[in-house]
Amino acid sequence: MALLERLARSAVKCCEVDKELYNVYNVKRGLRNADFTGVLVGLTNIGDVVGYTKGEDGKNIPQHGELYYRGYEITKLTRGFQADGRHGFEETAFLLITGQLPDNKDLKEFTDLIKQEQELPFSLSKNLILSLRGKNIMNMLARTVLGLYTDDDNAEDYTPENLIRQSISLLARFPVIVAYAYFGMRHSFQHKSMIIRHPNPDLSLAENFLYMLKGDDYTRLEADLLDLALVLHAEHGGGNNSSFTTRVVSSAQTDTYSAIAAALGSLKGGLHGGANIKVIEMMEDIKKNVKNWADEKEVDEYLTKILNKKAYDGSGKIYGIGHAIYTLSDPRCVLLKEKARELAKEKGREDEYNLYESIERLGPEAFYRFKGSSSKVISPNVDFYSGFVYQCLGIPEELYTPIFAIARVAGWAAHRIEEVTSSSARIIRPAYKNVSTRRDYVAINRR
Structure with a gap:
C-alpha cells in the first residue's frame, strides 16, 4: 500500500465518531437545533432574516420571507432607489457600515x-x-x-x-x-x-x-x-x-x-x-433532457427523477429550491425575478425564463410528493434566478x-x-467534547 493511501486511511479512521454520541451529549451539529434553526450565539444590529414565526406550541409557522438591513426591509429599501431611477449598492453599503x-x-x-x-x-x-x-x-x-x-x-x-x-x-x-x-x-x-x-x-x-x-x-x-x-x-x-x-x-x-x-x-x-452555479448546471441538464419545456407534465416527471437520484448528478436535490430560514418565499428571489423577466425579454430568452418559472412552481410540489408530506415548506431561493441573470448579462461562470x-x-x-x-465582544470559543479513549504511551521499538 502506498504511503499516502495508508496515511489517508488511518486519518479517516481516527476521525470517525459514533453518531449516537451527538445525541448523548446534545451536540448541535453545524450549530443547528433539532428543528434545523440556528443556535443563538450572538446579538447584532446589522441584518435580520425572517422566514417563520413561532407558534404557542414552539413549532415554526411558515411566512413570506423578510430581510432587514439595519431595520429597513429590503423590498422597501430597493423600491426606494429604484423609484428614483438610480443605483442603490453604494447607499446600501453606507447603511450597513454606518447604521444610517x-x-x-x-x-x-x-x-x-x-x-x-x-x-x-x-x-x-x-x-x-x-x-x-x-x-x-x-x-x-x-x-x-x-x-x-x-x-x-x-x-x-x-x-x-x-x-x-x-x-x-x-x-x-x-x-x-x-x-x-x-x-x-x-x-x-x-x-x-x-x-x-x-x-x-x-x-x-x-x-x-x-x-x-x-x-x-x-x-x-x-x-x-x-x-x-x-x-x-x-x-x-x-x-x-x-x-x-x-x-x-x-x-x-x-x-x-x-x-x-x-x-x-x-x-x-x-x-x-x-449554489447558483449548481442551479445553472442542473438547468442545463434539464434543458437537454426535457424535450418540450412548455410541457409541465414532462418537466414534473424529470424533477421527480432528480429527487429519486435517477437523473442529473444523483444527489437527489433540486438546486435553488429551499432555504435554511425562508419558507414560503425568499424576498431576494422575488425582487430578482421581477427584473429577470425584463432581462429575459430583452435578450430573447423568454422560453428559458418560462422554464424557470415552471420549475419554481413544480419543484416544491414534486418535493412534497416525494417526501409524502408538506411539513417542511420550501420555495425558490435567490440562487435559483441569480445564475440565469448573470448568464443573460454575459458574465462567465x-x-x-x-x-x-x-x-x-x-x-x-x-x-x-x-x-x-462591541463592548460585549470576547473571543469566540465554543466547546468540543473529546470522546476518544485514554491510551498509554508505547515505546517506538514495541509498537
Whole structure:
C-alpha cells in the first residue's frame, strides 16, 4: 500500500465518531437545533432574516420571507432607489457600515471616497494579479486582499475611523481585483486576450464592473440588474457561514485583511457561495433532457427523477429550491425575478425564463410528493434566478461567486466593525467534547 493511501486511511479512521454520541451529549451539529434553526450565539444590529414565526406550541409557522438591513426591509429599501431611477449598492453599503441611510451630501462624499480608492497600487496588481495568476478567482481575490495589508501603513489600527477607511477601500477595490484576476486567468489558462481597463470615476460600482469586464457593451437594464443583485447579496445576518467566519476571526483581534480573506475562503465553498452555479448546471441538464419545456407534465416527471437520484448528478436535490430560514418565499428571489423577466425579454430568452418559472412552481410540489408530506415548506431561493441573470448579462461562470463577494464585503465589514468595537465582544470559543479513549504511551521499538 502506498504511503499516502495508508496515511489517508488511518486519518479517516481516527476521525470517525459514533453518531449516537451527538445525541448523548446534545451536540448541535453545524450549530443547528433539532428543528434545523440556528443556535443563538450572538446579538447584532446589522441584518435580520425572517422566514417563520413561532407558534404557542414552539413549532415554526411558515411566512413570506423578510430581510432587514439595519431595520429597513429590503423590498422597501430597493423600491426606494429604484423609484428614483438610480443605483442603490453604494447607499446600501453606507447603511450597513454606518447604521444610517445617507442624505445626498453623505452619499456623494461616500461615493467620492470609493472612487478615490478604486485604483490598485501598480506593484500589487502586477505582482499578485497579472503575474502570479491562478485558475480560481476567489483564491486570487483572497491572496490579493492579504497583499493589501502590506500597502496599508495602519493595517493593525482598530479604531472605528480606520476600520471604516479599510472597509471603504475593500469595497472599492473588490470589483477591480476580480476583473483583473479574471482577465489574467483567462489569458494564462484559456489563451484569450488580456484586457485591462481602469475604473471609470463617472460610473457606479455595478456599472464599473460591467465596464471593466465588457467595455461599453452593456445596457442600462443590465447595469440595473447587477446593482440589484449586489444589494440583495450584501448582507444576510450574522449566522451565515462567511459572516460568522468574519466574526470568529475578528474576535481574535486580527487585522481586517486576514478576517476578510478568511471570509472569502468560506464563501468559496460549494455549500455557500457556489449554489447558483449548481442551479445553472442542473438547468442545463434539464434543458437537454426535457424535450418540450412548455410541457409541465414532462418537466414534473424529470424533477421527480432528480429527487429519486435517477437523473442529473444523483444527489437527489433540486438546486435553488429551499432555504435554511425562508419558507414560503425568499424576498431576494422575488425582487430578482421581477427584473429577470425584463432581462429575459430583452435578450430573447423568454422560453428559458418560462422554464424557470415552471420549475419554481413544480419543484416544491414534486418535493412534497416525494417526501409524502408538506411539513417542511420550501420555495425558490435567490440562487435559483441569480445564475440565469448573470448568464443573460454575459458574465462567465468563474465570476458568479466573486460577484457574491463584491456584494457581501459590505456586510462582512459591518460585522467586523460590530465584533471589534462591541463592548460585549470576547473571543469566540465554543466547546468540543473529546470522546476518544485514554491510551498509554508505547515505546517506538514495541509498537
